[in-house]
Amino acid sequence: MSFRVWLRRQSSIPSEFSLPAVACGLLIGCLLCFTNLYFGLQTGFISMMSLQSALIGFLLSKMLPTPMSPQEIVLVQATATATGTMPLAAGFVSILPALGLVNQERDGSPPIHLSWMTGIGWCCAVAFFGVFLSPPIRKQVIIEEELAFPSGTATAQLVSVLHKLPPPNTSLRRRNGYQHIDDQEVGEDEDSREIISPRETTPLRDPEIVSPAGWHELLWSFVASALLTLAAYFFPVIFAIPVFGNYLAREWLWSFTPSLSYVGQGIIMGFPTTLSMNLGMLVGWGVLSPIAKFSGWAPGPVGDMTDGSRGWILWVCLAVMCADSLVSLLPVVWSLVVDVFVGLRHRSSAYVEDKDSSETETAERLVPVRWVIAGFCASVGVGIFLIWLVFGHEGIKPAATFAGYIIGSFLSILAVRALGETDINPVRLTSTINLKGPKLFQVSGLGKISQLFFAWIQPGNIVANLIAGGVVEAGAQQAGDLMQDLKTGHLCGVAPRTLFYGQLIGSVVSIFVTTTAYSLYMRAYPIPGPSFPAPSARVWLSFARLLRDGQLPPQASIFMLVFAAVFGLVAGFKVYAVRKQIWWAKWIPSGVAFAIGFLNTPSFSIARLIGGIIEYIFYVRYARSSGDIRLIVIASGFVLGEGVTSIISLVLRTFGVGVASCWGCGQSGMCGECS
Structure with missing residues (x-):
């Protein structure tokens, strides 16, 4: 019996599960994995890129003898995102670098640097338990409550557009904070409805199908970004241009990185988010940093994280993040409390019986409960053992x-x-506006909650605090990602079991890809270091230290309280405006994006603002319709170009091939390669 015949006879494998789709998803996911690890260690920025994965998968499928179906494209993007986001899920851009910053004298523990084998063990400990948390609650949140999951819905829209299918019937209820279905317009069919985002008033209307020219746009943008990145490797000053003068670049870290990938990320993030980020950059680096320096509160070099301005403004950054995350979560917590303690009392038995028959999938297409229970127990048991072993x-x-x-x-x-x-996972900042893609930063609200718990459970232990935060973050991120995929699958008719398989396969492969890539980076570069400062690691470690001893830099507590109060009010106003679907809600500054401007040096934020401006001008003046995805194709090429070239740079660095010239470094002092 051939393998294909055997595979077809397995009733546990849905018909849309195909090896070409899985292989394509793994290929895209591996590229995303290197890209996300590179940018995550550099700036704390990681992109889920589910829309881009679906788009690239569609283009790749055109090269096959039989193009993939819409259901297979959904499997492609689910597998790709599971593979590509492991650097975030397993804490390779936050937890592990933070453990490397632990100090024996200050923290009571020596720095911890995991080897390749121990890294595999840590990855296996946290890579799966979140996957088993989504299937049991899928029916409740997707079918019964019909939550919007805007990113998953937008991906389903894109898949239908690419295959020239009618828009998916989302049937979302009109609830505050949700994307909703607009009233049927004159002349439209019964099933032709639009999704109106509370953050964008122009829905996806006219399908802009990716023509063969889409390949050319993706290719030339990829090549342009790759060549510029390779040139910057040999001449580092290209990515550290002192546009504001040598003094500001050398002493105050004001330089410009003309990275096309940063421009692409700005396009994907959108103008409002990049504007918030640069507002934070101006306040943090243009106002607070000089104040802290000249007042003697941060007497060290500006870039020093211990006694310099960068370390001082980090505390204000942390206060803004926590205030914004807390206020943004309150409506969701309140909704959950109401559903549990009030809603359940008013449900009649007839309604319960109706719920039992509301499942839209047959049993063989669902994830069996016994799989979920066994998998969750096994992942927790094995995870506890592996973490103890590591x-x-x-x-x-x-x-x-x-x-x-x-x-x-x-x-x-x-x-x-x-x-x-809300389309915001508390593990990260993420937001989608139609086809403009998911944006996420390595900023964990739930991770901070877990750190608070473990400051009480195992007090004084910095290492335990960081590890526990990493475990919580992994589960929350994976559960959210898979639920977004399940929403897309629900709209496109993909079996939940298919996406469950894709998530597991992607996670398994990414364990080895991510750990290997991180080990190579550790051998080639100091992490954290000039080239890869890993800013998210500083946030995690600083919060753990604050919970242990409560010591803050001089006068930092006053500024933390003021900024937390201001951005708590701003976040509350933003939540209210979004729920009321006020058109200018998206222009209210995002507290987390504002804090990211503090977290990264100005060179990273300015290029993203350029991308945001390009995105705004394109969609206002030049887009053929609100569904025009040409700019997204170009932005994806920019991001992937630098991410893939980072692999080449890593290989060159590993084999001792260094820079060709350090010209300019003496003037700017900003070239990580030459410092």
């Missing part, structure tokens, strides 16, 4: 690790609901 009893106690998995499970439900209602 970090030892002094790192984190097995009982504390078990508590981390339990806390992570409950907080993952909160993350799924927040993502479904």
Whole structure:
């Protein structure tokens, strides 16, 4: 019996599950994995790129003898995102670099640098338990409550547009904070409806199908970004241009990085988000940094994270992040409390019986409950053992690790609901406007909650605090990602079991890809270091230290309170405006994006603002319709070009091939390669 015949006879494998789709998803996901690790270590920015994965998968399928179906394209993007986001899920851009910054004298523990083998063990410990959290609550949040999951809905829209199919019937209820279905317009068919985003008033209307020219746009943007990145490797000053003068570049870190990938990320993020980020950059680096320096509160070099202005403004950044995340989560928490403690009392038995028959999928297409229970128990049990094996009893106690998995499970439900209602996963900042793609930063609100718990469960242990936060973050992120995929699959008719398989396969492959890539970066570069500062790691470690001893830099507490109060009010106003679907809600500054401007040096923010301006001008003046995706194709090429070239740079660095010239470094002092 051939393998194909055997595969077809397996009733547990849905018909739309195909090896070409999985292979294509893994190929795209591996590229995204390197790209996300590169940018995550550099700036804390990671892109899920589910829309871009679907688009690239569609283009690749055109090269096959039999192009892939819409359902297979959904599987492609689900597998790709599961593979590509492991640097975030397993904490390779935050937790692991933070453990490397631990200090024996200050923290009571030596720095921890995981080898390739121990990195595999850590990855296996956190890579799966979140995957088993989504299937049990899929029916509740997608079918019963009909939560919007805007990113998943937008991906389903894109897939239908690419295959010239009618828009998916979302049937969303009109609820505050949700994307909703507009009234049927005159002349439209019964099933032809539009999704109106509370952040964008122009829905996806006229399909702009990717023609063969889409390949040319993707290719030339990829090549242009790759060549510029390679040139910057040999001449580092290209990415550290002192446009504001040598003094500001050398002493105050004001330089410009003309990276096409940053421009592409700005396009994907959108003008309002990049504007918030640059507003934070101006306040943090143009106002607070000089104040802290000249007042003697941060007497060291500006870029020093210990006693310099960069380390001082980090605390204000942390206050803004926490205030924004807390206020943004309150409506979701309130909704959850109302549903649990009030809504359940008013449900009649007849309604319960109706719920039991509301499932839209047959049993063989669902993920069996026994799989979920067995998989969750196995992932938790094996994870506790592996974490103990990797970090030892002094790192984190097995009982504390078990508590981390339990806390992570409950907080993952909160993350799924927040993502479904607002398109914001508390693990990160993420937002989608039609085809402009998901944006996310390595900023974890739920991770901070877990750190608060473990400051009480295992007090004084910095390592345990970081590890526990990583466990919670992994579960919340994976549960949210899979639920977005399940929403897309629900709209496109893909079996939940198919996407479950894709998530598991992508996670397994990404364990080895991510760990290998991180090990290579560790051998070639100091992490954190000039080239890869890993800013998110500083946030995690600083918060853990604050919970342990409560010591802050001089006068930082006053500024933290003021900025937290201001951005708590701003976040509350933004939540209100979004729920009321006021058109200018998207222009209210985002607190997390504002804080990112503090977290990264100005060189990273300016290029993204350029991308945001390009995005705004294009969609206002030059887009053929609101569904025009030409700019997204170009932006994807920009991002992938630098991400893929980073692999070449890594290989060159590993084999001792260095820069060709350090010209300009003496003037700017900003070239990480030459410092």
